[in-house]
Amino acid sequence: MNLLRKSAVREFLRILIAVSAALILGFVITLLVSKQPVEAYRAFLLGPLSRFNRFGDWIEESITLTLVGLAVALVFKSKQFSLGAEGQILLGALVSGSIALFVPLPGYVRVPLGLLAAMVVGFLWGYLPGYLKAHLNANEIVSTLMLNTIALKIYDYFLIFHIKPPNAGYNASETFTKDGILPSFVPALPFLADLRARFMSQTNITVMLYLAVIAFLVAYYLMYRTPFGYELRMIGANIKFAHYGGINVKRTIVLAFAVSGVFAGLAGAHLAMGIHTKLIQNISLGIGFEGIVVALMARNNPLFVPLSALAYGYLRAGADIMERSSDVSREMVLVIQALIILLVTAERVLPVIQQRVAARRNAQPTPSLAEGGE
Amino acid sequence: MWELVLRGIFSALFVASVLRISTPLILPALGGLISELSGATNIALEGIMLVAAFTGVVISAYTQNVWLGVIAGMLSGVLVAGFLAYFHLYLKADLFLAGIAINIMATGGTIFLLYVLTGDKGSSSTLASKAVPVVNIPIIKDIPVLGTILSGHNIFTYLAFILTWLVSVFLYRTPQGVHLRAVGENPEAAASLGIDVRRVRLGALLLSGVLASLGGLNLSMAYLTLFQREMTAGRGFIALAAVFLGGRTPWGTLIAAVLFGFFDALSNQLGSLAIPSQWVQMIPYAATVLALVVYSLRQRAQAIERARRFQEKHLAETHATGD
Numbered sequence: 001m002n003l004l005r006k007s008a009v010r011e012f013l014r015i016l017i018a019v020s021a022a023l024i025l026g027f028v029i030t031l032l033v034s035k036q037p038v039e040a041y042r043a044f045l046l047g048p049l050s051r052f053n054r055f056g057d058w059i060e061e062s063i064t065l066t067l068v069g070l071a072v073a074l075v076f077k078s079k080q081f082s083l084g085a086e087g088q089i090l091l092g093a094l095v096s097g098s099i100a101l102f103v104p105l106p107g108y109v110r111v112p113l114g115l116l117a118a119m120v121v122g123f124l125w126g127y128l129p130g131y132l133k134a135h136l137n138a139n140e141i142v143s144t145l146m147l148n149t150i151a152l153k154i155y156d157y158f159l160i161f162h163i164k165p166p167n168a169g170y171n172a173s174e175t176f177t178k179d180g181i182l183p184s185f186v187p188a189l190p191f192l193a194d195l196r197a198r199f200m201s202q203t204n205i206t207v208m209l210y211l212a213v214i215a216f217l218v219a220y221y222l223m224y225r226t227p228f229g230y231e232l233r234m235i236g237a238n239i240k241f242a243h244y245g246g247i248n249v250k251r252t253i254v255l256a257f258a259v260s261g262v263f264a265g266l267a268g269a270h271l272a273m274g275i276h277t278k279l280i281q282n283i284s285l286g287i288g289f290e291g292i293v294v295a296l297m298a299r300n301n302p303l304f305v306p307l308s309a310l311a312y313g314y315l316r317a318g319a320d321i322m323e324r325s326s327d328v329s330r331e332m333v334l335v336i337q338a339l340i341i342l343l344v345t346a347e348r349v350l351p352v353i354q355q356r357v358a359a360r361r362n363a364q365p366t367p368s369l370a371e372g373g374e
Numbered sequence: 375m376w377e378l379v380l381r382g383i384f385s386a387l388f389v390a391s392v393l394r395i396s397t398p399l400i401l402p403a404l405g406g407l408i409s410e411l412s413g414a415t416n417i418a419l420e421g422i423m424l425v426a427a428f429t430g431v432v433i434s435a436y437t438q439n440v441w442l443g444v445i446a447g448m449l450s451g452v453l454v455a456g457f458l459a460y461f462h463l464y465l466k467a468d469l470f471l472a473g474i475a476i477n478i479m480a481t482g483g484t485i486f487l488l489y490v491l492t493g494d495k496g497s498s499s500t501l502a503s504k505a506v507p508v509v510n511i512p513i514i515k516d517i518p519v520l521g522t523i524l525s526g527h528n529i530f531t532y533l534a535f536i537l538t539w540l541v542s543v544f545l546y547r548t549p550q551g552v553h554l555r556a557v558g559e560n561p562e563a564a565a566s567l568g569i570d571v572r573r574v575r576l577g578a579l580l581l582s583g584v585l586a587s588l589g590g591l592n593l594s595m596a597y598l599t600l601f602q603r604e605m606t607a608g609r610g611f612i613a614l615a616a617v618f619l620g621g622r623t624p625w626g627t628l629i630a631a632v633l634f635g636f637f638d639a640l641s642n643q644l645g646s647l648a649i650p651s652q653w654v655q656m657i658p659y660a661a662t663v664l665a666l667v668v669y670s671l672r673q674r675a676q677a678i679e680r681a682r683r684f685q686e687k688h689l690a691e692t693h694a695t696g697d
Contacts, residue, residue: 033490081470137673138666141417141470142618145611146659153659157652292474329489334482341475346465 011299018343019297019311026336030328040326044333047321048314054321056203060275062306062313063205063212064267068291069298069305070219071263075126076292077223077300078256079236080133084144085264086288087151088125092118092268094155097173097279100180100272101163107179114180115211115269122265123258125151130257134250140257148288159279173279182206182274206274212306215263219302222259232256264288290316293337296344312337386522388639393523393531396635398423398589398597398606400534402613403631404541405585407624410617411545412578413558417473418458419586420610421480426451426587427594428484431503431601432491440504440595447591448584454480455583459576477610485603498601505599506530506591528596530588535628537585542624554578586610612658619658619665630665634658 434443
């Protein structure tokens with residue numbers, strides 16, 4: 001147990017060092033290009049807390065990132081590199097948005113129905129590449145990339161030819177009515193009326209906040225407290241060992257893809273029914289790939305995904321503010337993001353820590369399962 | 375209506391446009407093929423193309439020399455590929471995740487630098503960048519239909535077809551090519567024969583960097599004559615798909631890339647009619663998924679066939695010695 005905790009501390013240190021190094025490099029870049037580097041970087045690092053609506057942007061983004069991060073973490077944990085989150089998000093947004101627009105039911109039925117439909121569609125759009133990988137050994141990176149584009153075309157087709165009002169100038173649906181929008185996270189109680197009004201006027205933080213917390217708990221429970229999660233982690237640690245150990249590898253892999261899709265679909269519903277409250281083109285805008293960074297910083301452990309999503313959402317929100325208030329463009333955060341991925345994945349980049357750990361490992365040989373079990 | 379479409383497709387101009395659209399797919403696809411065959415799936419083709427496209431435009435604008443731009447663009451692409459290879463092969467980063475990081479960095483970095491250099495985040499239209507020349511083939515250009523199809527393309531288009539041939543010679547007719555494929559087929563076996571797996575993969579990734587940068591340069595110095603943000607628009611990923619759709623062979627990859635180009639050109643044609651272009655654009659992607667399935671089914675059938683043959687041979691031998 002002590003050993004496990006040490007390895008967790010080690011991981012945390014690694015990531016902390018990687019993030020700090022990337023931020024320092026970001027500052028060096030800012031120094032090179034900006035006339036007011038300190039002001040720009042201050043806006044970047046402190047901006048999200050400076051105003052109420054900015055704080056709201058940060059939390060909204062973090063909710064989406066948490067859901068996508070959980071989706072990616074689940075499937076990556078089994079060492080299956082599915083990039084399908086993007087397509088699942090798009091289709092999740094499409095079905096939940098369509099239900100929000102066209103199903104004439106009261107809000108307390110319509111909204112849950114939209115969420116459910118998004119989850120089902122995500123499940124199916126994940127099941128497909130999972131089946132192709134497990135049963136037909138089709139490379140999942142390529143198949144999911146293809147399915148992402150197919151999903152994008154489906155989304156665009158329905159948006160442009162069926163959902164968009166005929167005489168609208170640009171490709172977007174009408175704004176959903178109140179019955180198709182996720183309610184504010186502050187309950188409509190008399191003594192909370194002021195708070196609710198304040199949050200509703202300046203932010204779009206919805207009940208998705210609670211659903212994200214539930215999703216986080218479910219993902220953690222699935223991965224660490226169920227046979228499915230055990231099998232999934234075993235496959236990720238050593239697929240041959242898992243197979244000889246009697247695990248139904250194919251079934252577990254298909255399920256890992258599909259269950260991952262459920263979370264991504266939910267993220268799509270959040271984009272449609274929570275943040276934008278209408279269907280627009282490019283609604284997901286690469287957030288499926290951002291989910292990879294979130295999952296990676298959390299080391300594919302659902303427990304750390306919300307933290308990682310908050311940290312990453314903070315960087316993104318900060319970059320937006322930096323762009324608006326200084327001469328540094330927001331794309332700098334993409335460079336920082338890439339550096340974080342590289343530094344976190346490169347096993348040999350932080351040799352001092354690695355060597356110390358190696359020395360310790362040699363001193364006391366450990367059972368091999370401790371590594372896989374986390 | 376269909377008559378109009380068919381007449382459009384069977385025109386020489388349409389065929390020429392297919393070739394033009396396919397070029398920035400063929401070149402990176404060849405690069406993807408080489409690294410794929412060495413056992414290193416290069417997901418960073420997209421990023422390499424973008425960096426090369428950007429560097430080519432900027433250097434050609436500042437030096438006012440198109441060839442310096444091309445060379446600088448290729449160098450920058452190789453540098454990015456080398457960066458990826460260094461992180462993967464020497465710092466033990468996961469190739470796939472490092473590749474995604476490279477793509478993100480290329481997207482952000484090019485827009486960031488574009489803004490620093492021009493004050494514009496959309497395109498490099500204020501930079502007076504150069505374009506590579508168009509080749510008019512002497513006699514062929516005067517032949518009615520053939521001339522329209524074959525002549526008057528930029529050099530990258532011709533290069534794409536020549537390089538397909540060169541790559542196939544390299545892969546199947548040179549010792550380096552055989553080593554490369556051996557490393558991809560079975561790294562342990564190759565290493566036991568004294569092949570340096572890491573060095574072979576480094577070479578393969580660098581080569582894929584050269585080819586992908588040519589694809590990127592084609593976009594910004596021929597197809598268009600400026601750099602636009604995210605102008606690769608997923609072509610690096612389509613190129614990777616073409617490798618699989620083409621059954622991981624040079625000519626198959628070429629045909630697959632042209633097929634993608636064909637459907638892209640077709641959807642442009644249909645855009646003027648009432649047919650939703652989305653359905654047409656979807657076809658090559660669905661075809662790629664199908665090709666993946668067919669490829670692995672064939673792979674499995676071959677394995678079963680090999681096992682059966684081995685068994686027969688083995689049984690025959692034991693019979694012979696038993697008598």
